[in-house]
Amino acid sequence: MNYYSTNHQSPAATLQEAVVRGLAPDKGLYMPEHIHPLPPEFYEQIDRMTLPDIACRVADAFFGDDIPQDTLHELVRDTMSFDIPLVPVTDRIHSLELFHGPTLAFKDVGARFMARLLGYFIRREGAGEVNVLVATSGDTGSAVANGFLGVEGIRVYVLYPKGKVSEIQEKQFTTLGRNITAIEVDGTFDDCQALVKDAFMDADLNAHMRLTSANSINVARFLPQSFYYFHAYAQLKRAGRADGGVVVCVPSGNFGNITAGLFAARMGLPVSRFIAANNRNDIFYQYLRTGVYSPRPSIATIANAMDVGAPSNFARILALYDGSHEAISADISGATYTDEQIADTVRTTWQQHRYLLDPHGACGYRALQEGLRPGETGVFLETAHPAKFKDTVERIIGQPVDIPAKLQAFMQGTKQSVPMPKDFPAFKAYLMGQ
Numbered sequence: 001m002n003y004y005s006t007n008h009q010s011p012a013a014t015l016q017e018a019v020v021r022g023l024a025p026d027k028g029l030y031m032p033e034h035i036h037p038l039p040p041e042f043y044e045q046i047d048r049m050t051l052p053d054i055a056c057r058v059a060d061a062f063f064g065d066d067i068p069q070d071t072l073h074e075l076v077r078d079t080m081s082f083d084i085p086l087v088p089v090t091d092r093i094h095s096l097e098l099f100h101g102p103t104l105a106f107k108d109v110g111a112r113f114m115a116r117l118l119g120y121f122i123r124r125e126g127a128g129e130v131n132v133l134v135a136t137s138g139d140t141g142s143a144v145a146n147g148f149l150g151v152e153g154i155r156v157y158v159l160y161p162k163g164k165v166s167e168i169q170e171k172q173f174t175t176l177g178r179n180i181t182a183i184e185v186d187g188t189f190d191d192c193q194a195l196v197k198d199a200f201m202d203a204d205l206n207a208h209m210r211l212t213s214a215n216s217i218n219v220a221r222f223l224p225q226s227f228y229y230f231h232a233y234a235q236l237k238r239a240g241r242a243d244g245g246v247v248v249c250v251p252s253g254n255f256g257n258i259t260a261g262l263f264a265a266r267m268g269l270p271v272s273r274f275i276a277a278n279n280r281n282d283i284f285y286q287y288l289r290t291g292v293y294s295p296r297p298s299i300a301t302i303a304n305a306m307d308v309g310a311p312s313n314f315a316r317i318l319a320l321y322d323g324s325h326e327a328i329s330a331d332i333s334g335a336t337y338t339d340e341q342i343a344d345t346v347r348t349t350w351q352q353h354r355y356l357l358d359p360h361g362a363c364g365y366r367a368l369q370e371g372l373r374p375g376e377t378g379v380f381l382e383t384a385h386p387a388k389f390k391d392t393v394e395r396i397i398g399q400p401v402d403i404p405a406k407l408q409a410f411m412q413g414t415k416q417s418v419p420m421p422k423d424f425p426a427f428k429a430y431l432m433g434q
Helices: 015-021 040-048 051-063 069-079 107-125 139-148 167-174 189-201 203-208 219-238 256-266 283-290 314-320 325-331 339-353 359-371 386-397 405-411 424-432
Strands: 003-005 030-032 086-088 093-097 130-135 154-161 180-185 211-213 246-251 273-278 332-336 377-382 418-420
Touching: 003 015, 015 107, 015 211, 015 219, 030 219, 030 314, 040 219, 051 069, 051 219, 069 107, 069 219, 086 219, 093 219, 093 359, 107 130, 107 139, 107 154, 107 219, 130 139, 130 189, 139 154, 139 167, 139 180, 154 167, 154 189, 167 180, 167 386, 167 405, 180 189, 189 211, 189 424, 203 424, 219 246, 219 256, 219 377, 246 256, 246 359, 256 273, 256 314, 273 283, 273 359, 283 314, 283 325, 283 332, 325 332, 332 359, 339 359, 339 386, 359 377, 359 386, 418 424
Parallel strands: 093 377, 130 154, 130 211, 154 180, 180 418, 246 273, 246 377, 273 332
Antiparallel strands: 003 030, 086 093
16 A cells, blocks of 8 residues: 655655655655545454454555565564453443553554564565654653664664653653663744754754654554554443444544544444543644634643644545545534543542542543533543653642552663753764764
8 A cells, every 4th residue: 555645746655655655755644545444244253353453454455465474473463462451440431451562552553563564674674774763742752662673773862851751751751772862952842842843844864864763653553552442442342332423532642542433433343422631732623613723832731642733644634634624623622621521531530430640641631521411421541651741749748659660660761861952963963963
């Protein structure tokens, strides 16, 4: 299958070209030319399938034209080596726990798959070193760094905003060493993302080193995230809760996660509608209300992974719906919450249901509380383990939060990072010296 650019000014690319480049030459995002619906019998049998089996079947529809099936299935099964359970919080609202992977965040799925796919392409073509640039507002950095750690022929540079990620998140990608370099940018996530995009467009840098991205702008990062939407439906069906309308609520920052869900729906997944839950960075919520997309500088909140003022994957949503605000609004509604509302949701859910939300999942849960219609069943994405936001969550609930052994191991490491101003010339000079 070929991939086109959302800016429509670059020629179509193969999967390998799209993955290795990350961003199209015209600065657009790559999109598959076709979305293949899955047959009715797949949905009839889905409740009897395991997560790896479901993921392999979905991967065939996306990547089966470009990778031998046995190789693709090996990559997928190696990626999906952990569970993603659907846990009831109330009778009508379920949490899809995406924090059981190596770094306890949903991005483990996309990052692990991309690392394996990019490694496969590098081995196949016998190319030299590839340099991965990734901007993070929290969990992307840890998932990508750990997914690529030790992968031969790949060097990773993680750009993150100074003082704007939690200590645990920071330790997960600044303590690794080896082929992982953490760059501490004196700015916001949007500044980090702008540095990455500018690097891709710089002729000198691209002549000096081979660059690609591991943010959700890369098709190999966001497409595999569709796997767990199908798995959530399978678990609902198994429990007899898939009838009457399934509503999926996604805590939304850079919008790769909800875009993957929209792809799943285009492939026939029986989802009635989606809700995009925002914190105070409610650019998409305002777009739904007005039809006008107005990116702006991001605002720091307690749900820091959603602190994005110019969500890259909005371009993919527009492409998926041919730019129609009416069509987008028919499938997706929005919600937006302040820090006080997020904290109140974490606190009351813990008190009433003994279920501990992280600040991002709290946005998703609250939107379902307020937005479910009679007869509907809600699923929200619990995108990271609450212990990754230990200080924030402990202040909210007034008691200690247990830290899983996986996170404790990261906390023992020593931080190593390169300080960097937010202006591109300094970043370019640093990379040119590598």
